[in-house]
Amino acid sequence: YKHPALLISSGINAEYGGRRRALILLFSGSSLCYLLAIPDVPFGSSGWTLESVMCLLGVIFVSGCFSGIYLYSGEIAPTTHRGMIFCWCSTAARVGSFLGPFIFNNLFEVTHKAVPLVGLAVLSVVCLLGVVGLVETDDKPIATTAEDVVERRKHHRYRF
Numbered sequence: 001y002k003h004p005a006l007l008i009s010s011g012i013n014a015e016y017g018g019r020r021r022a023l024i025l026l027f028s029g030s031s032l033c034y035l036l037a038i039p040d041v042p043f044g045s046s047g048w049t050l051e052s053v054m055c056l057l058g059v060i061f062v063s064g065c066f067s068g069i070y071l072y073s074g075e076i077a078p079t080t081h082r083g084m085i086f087c088w089c090s091t092a093a094r095v096g097s098f099l100g101p102f103i104f105n106n107l108f109e110v111t112h113k114a115v116p117l118v119g120l121a122v123l124s125v126v127c128l129l130g131v132v133g134l135v136e137t138d139d140k141p142i143a144t145t146a147e148d149v150v151e152r153r154k155h156h157r158y159r160f
Contacts, residue, residue, distance in 0.1 A: 004060050019072045023131045026065045031124035033058035038114045051113070058120070065127070066093060075137040079144045 037054035070089050077085040107116045135152055143149045 018136045019068055019075070020131060020134055020136045023065060023068045023072065024128060026061050026068060027124050027128035027131060030058050030061035030065060031121040031128070033061060034117045034121040034124065037117050055117075062124075065124075072134070072137065075142055076134065076149070077143070078146050078149050079142075080146070 033054045037051040037058065039050060041050035043049060043053070070086075073085045073089055074082055103119070104116050140152065141148075143152060
């Protein structure tokens with residue numbers, strides 16, 4: 001699932017110009033996939049359901065989000081802070097990789113199947129709102145000092 005995620009995220013990044021817009025589309029796609037996975041719709045006698053297909057697509061979108069965030073964080077942070085930023089990204093990814101199966105394996109038994117899926121959709125929307133406030137790094141030099149980051153923020157306007 002990582003290869004399709006990389007192809008989708010790099011295609012969106014090239015097509016829509018910039019990591020920020022690509023991440024907005026990827027987070028929107030993941031939340032939409034998880035919300036569409038809630039209805040119980042079977043696809044014939046093959047055993048596939050709308051839930052299984054949408055969750056598979058949602059994982060592809062989330063993998064694309066991770067690649068984009070990992071690269072984006074290196075472009076936003078100055079050189080002096082970049083190593084620590086990558087450590088925080090890796091730590092968050094490891095915590096998420098432990099919590100994901102724990103939440104799904106335990107919540108599916110005691111709640112409706114919509115609860116974990118809505119939780120993932122809400123987390124995707126929260127991340128989407130966080131990405132909206134970031135600066136675009138497309139065609140800009142990478143910041144080497146904290147002053148470069150402050151200078152880049154001065155001329156930033158929030159737009160899609």
